[in-house]
Amino acid sequence: MGQLNAEVIARQAQDAHSRTLALIDGLSPQQLLGPRLPTVNPLHWEVGHAAYFYEFWVLRQHLGQAPLRADADRLYDSITIAHDNRWDLPLPSMEETHHYMQQVLDRILACLASAHDPTRDYLAQYAVFHQDMHNEAYTYTRQTLNYPAPGLGRPAPTALGSGVLEGDVQIPGGRFMLGATEQEDFVFDNEKWAHPVDIEPFCIARTAVSNADYLGFVEAGGYQQQQYWDDEGWTWCRQSALKHPVYWRQSSSGWQQRQFDQWRPLPLHSALIHVCWHEAQAYCRWAGRRLPTEAEWEVAASAEPSIDGLTLSPRKRRFPWGDSDPQPDHANLDGFALGTVDVGAYSAGDSAFGCRQMIGNVWEWTADRFGPYPGFTPDMYQDYSQPLFGTTRVLRGGAWPTRGRMIRNTWRTYYGADRNDVFAGFRTCAL
Structure with missing residues (x-):
């Protein structure tokens, strides 16, 4: 260490x-x-x-x-x-x-x-x-709880760039070291230690799903069609009685989104936020896509292509943009924006393969259940990770209120598949 x-x-x-x-x-x-x-x-x-x-x-x-x-x-x-x-x-x-x-x-x-x-x-x-x-x-x-937005004592940062960024990037297969190395000053027990995994070539979206993307699913009646939901997800959908994300509503002037205690016009190009894993899975089925595995997410965020571009380089980045700590032009972090920004913003934070905002803006659901890496042993706070193994889903990348001093490519967090209150969105992969 x-x-x-x-x-x-x-x-x-x-x-x-x-x-x-x-x-x-x-x-x-x-x-x-x-x-x-x-x-x-x-x-x-x-x-x-x-x-x-x-x-x-x-x-x-x-x-x-x-x-x-x-x-x-x-x-x-x-x-x-x-x-x-x-x-x-x-x-x-x-x-x-x-x-x-x-x-x-x-x-x-x-x-x-x-x-x-x-x-x-x-x-x-x-x-x-x-x-x-x-x-x-x-x-x-x-x-x-519908409380007013906090006052953090600093004006909201100006997002660098706006709009959308369409399409996928192609990522070659190869051997990849998943997890953190001992060169890190600090890691949590669930990140230990880097171990080899074999990655098949895949295509992943350049950005997270936007509000406009997801609105298509909502207006197509996605919440009323069981074919897009697995059994557990459909049960959640029926019990929640939702027909759209939890903080959305349709008014006479169009779709709106609640941010703290204020209803505002839905920002169509902003990253979708406050959706649960079941909603992410249902959208993917509707769109003919899938969620990335946890390993695929980390590859897209931290790997580099080999010189010929046909496989993965052994080099691994600490952040999508490189090894330097997050700067204001890299990512929407640290809370001052008080919400998400357009999925096309922050081009300086792109990964080696051209994926944008893999750090900041929204936590991203992955397909995998949260589990231990090979040889796992709990750290001194033994209840940080292991009680949630097998029962929660992995999210990666941090969100707009996540502190930049804390987040990095190998960081893993985890919530139950029904949690739509946390700052979670997702990006998709081609089937």
């Missing part, structure tokens, strides 16, 4: 803390608790839990410090506290919760300023990324 930088992690922790405060700012006590739903947590609980994660793993487990609160385990341990019980906990006031969050941050910053400690740095980086993931969850919670 590479060597982490404690000063960088400290700045990231401060930034993640500031983002949390911005994402809950302006919400009433009632909104911070929110309704009891299976897909969201009470924000009042969740922000305390994210701070507790730093305290438990870095300060207590590694450094042996005493708990800052005697009741912290009973309040914030997500492993032992069932989801539905989180609304019933005797949570401290928000003022006390803010104080606890600040106490934890202050101690984390103090310990990161001390002598070099690789284990401490690994755990602190883990906790920052854990908070980044929760910050993304706070964002979709605001969308789910």
Whole structure:
């Protein structure tokens, strides 16, 4: 593994803390608790839990410090506290919760300023990324609950480019190393380790599916025709009673999309978002396409062609555009856009094969169930990956609120096939 930088992690922790405060700012006590739903947590609980994660793993487990609160385990341990019980906990006031969050941050910053400690740095980086993931969850919670858009203190970036980008790219077959290597400074257990897979030649869309693309499926009555859905998907479709994506509606002035608490005209060229795996599969059947496998997705994002273009080069990119960290012209990341942009934007982020926006804008569903790589062993937080093996589907690439410091080509996330509340879209492959 590479060597982490404690000063960088400290700045990231401060930034993640500031983002949390911005994402809950302006919400009433009632909104911070929110309704009891299976897909969201009470924000009042969740922000305390994210701070507790730093305290438990870095300060207590590694450094042996005493708990800052005697009741912290009973309040914030997500492993032992069932989801539905989180609304019933005797949570401290928000003022006390803010104080606890600040106490934890202050101690984390103090310990990161001390002598070099690789284990401490690994755990602190883990906790920052854990908070980044929760910050993304706070964002979709605001969308789910019809709350106002958060104010993030910076104007929305100007998307570089617009419109659509039609067609597929052809990708040659060959041997490919799927997963992360030990040269990475930090990886999660489900990315370990790179292992050879054989890839057959395939064709994949240059962009994710746009709203206009999917509107064709909707207006063709795709949600009413069982032939496009497998049995599980059709059951979901009937139970959801949807006839279009969850945040769409048809008005007298045309199709609209809800973004937080505002209904706006449906941006036809923007990437489709907030659709579940079942919806993605149904669209593919209607369109005569398919979802990429997880390995195909990573090949399209990170591989390069050989000199003759007939097979895959051994070289693998960390990001679609190369190995340099994401810059503002590469991808729609970090949340400031407050939504998706046109699928034709950000040409500087193209992969070696010409696929656009494989990082940022929308998480992309793949065909595969989430599972372990060969030789998998869980990391210190044993419940991060393995409880979800076999029951969830893999998504890749990050979305508009995903932090650029966290995402890369080998990153894997996972949700149940019925989740249409998360920031997910998809791209397709030719059959």
